[in-house]
Amino acid sequence: MRSPAISRRAALGGLLLAPLAAPRIARAQGAGQGAWPDRPVRIVVPFTPGGSTDIIARALAAELQDTLGQPFVVENRGGAGGTIGTEVVAHAPADGYTLLMGHIGTLAVNPSLYRNLSYDTVQSFAPITLAAVVPNVMVVNPRKMPSGGISELVAMAKRRPRSLTYGSGGNGSAAHIAMAAFCLATGVEMEHIPYRGTAPMMNDLIGGTIDLTFTGGPPILPPVRAGMLRALGVSSDHRLSGAPDIPTVAEQGVPGFEANQWYGLVAPANTPRPIVDRLNAECARILKGEKLRPRLESEGAEAAPGTPEAFRDFITAERARWGDVVRRADLKPD
Template identity: 70%
Template sequence: MNRLILPRRTLLAGAGLLASPGLLRAQGAWPDRPVRLVVPFTPGGSTDILARAMGAELQEALGQPFVVENRPGAGGTLGSELVARAAPDGYTLMMGHIGTLAVNPSLYRNLSYDTVTSFAPIVLVANVANILAVNPRKLPITSAQELIARARANPGAISYGSGGNGSAAHTAVVAFCLATGIELLHVPYRGTGPMMNDLIAGQIDMTMTGGPPILPPVRAGLLRALGVSSLQRLSSEPGIPTLDEQGVAGFDAVQWYGLVAPAGTPQAIIDKVNAASAAALRGDKLKPRLAAEGADAAPGTPEQFRQLIIAERARWGEVIRRANVTND
């Protein structure tokens, strides 16, 4: 893991020996201009959907636009690097998730930033169960058991899509294969949106990704949901059984999403965004909206979010090593 080497000016500023006008303004009347909310993926995926929902709530609560900026590339590392290097003045935030903050450190050996020390965690926004879904015309099955049986009889014949090598969908299916002893054919895409388009069109057989992009086509009958990756059924879709219920004992592969800022962002700003986010996530407007999309609001403290990132880095690093997952 590469350490982030900060220039002398940044180190002095972090030590309180140098304060730019921007930082002084941020510590006072923040925000007094629009805030950039970076999504390190293409539009249409869970990260983008949740960022836009949170951005609207924060704009209403804090009185300034929260402008979502999609910066996809290299499994989310390009957008993450941009945020890690941004001025720590509260005007650049990122909607991070399990892939960018927990998986990528094991997948990319030469990151120019560290997902713990280069970011200031603000708030865990939501936990999102992955949904195992198939194109019913390409793969006319109705349960996870049928999928497992077919895969065992035809190793590597069933294709699944993801938002890219090492993406949350990719690693979730890798964990599923390790748990069941099956082999599936991975087809990586440049984002969840393009993958979903091809899945609906029948170019690939299946996926296992977060609820927000997958539930609308499931409800429209374009895809068939076989199971959810959490240990509890979705409150919004109680008819979809868990994979644990279908014989994949203890299987639990849930995506999570949260806001982070560049390291060194004033604590007063972190606390202000945390409080506004928590109020929105517990409110009667956003919480049911997220639940309808398969996302469970999960606000907590910045320190709780930091501990989650550390624990999940270790957990998914082990999965990546066992399965020899690479970003090639």
């Protein structure tokens, strides 16, 4: 049997070898911790299919599967603003075979929105890496608002308070929190229409049942490019490289405004550090690579890998920031 020192050297060397060698390398890396992965790994997405979290999780899962030689299966466990799927992972065995594709709502907003959660979004998880930052894109149904930008929308909303309707994937979702921040920043009131997921909300927006939404780029940009929706602005402090023609909200009369979604991979607390480090290294390589990074950018996402420690600090800071918005806007869950 190989010594632990040799096993560690094999693990590090494995990062430099071709993907076809991944199963053998994974076995060497896992010596002393159990062979990981030696069976399928599931990535829980705590939302219905079709939203940004699902799109990013599936793209990353496909690359991890090719690299590590075992299936990475995305499992959608939606409901209660993402708390159901998040709870599943928080209480799963800490063995590296159950991961969570968390995001701003599940890891930063929900602690302020939901009382009596059975988990803590910092203490109950082992952060692996921040994966991507996804600026929100405000879009309208072009039949409802055929022209104009953010300033015109604000003027319309002020003339007719609560007459405009905006959709989201549910109370406390990323789209809901982004629009709440926008309303606080501009002093307007709009009627929130929560849905059970991004996909049904998008169907109603395109169909004209609701007026607008302010959500992540991946599900938004394709219908914008097809002319089914019209983009008004992006929530980041810079224009998207994949959609440079869409101005920022900040440059349209709301200075300093920024309200981005973000996504990151976490595991149950106490997951062995060698597994966390292996996933962190592989995710960083994949997210910075020429195969996935351009795809993310074309869909309005920006790869943002970092260390597990940096991701933990980021989650803590975001909890404080968005908890303040929840309180000021008096947001309530379903």
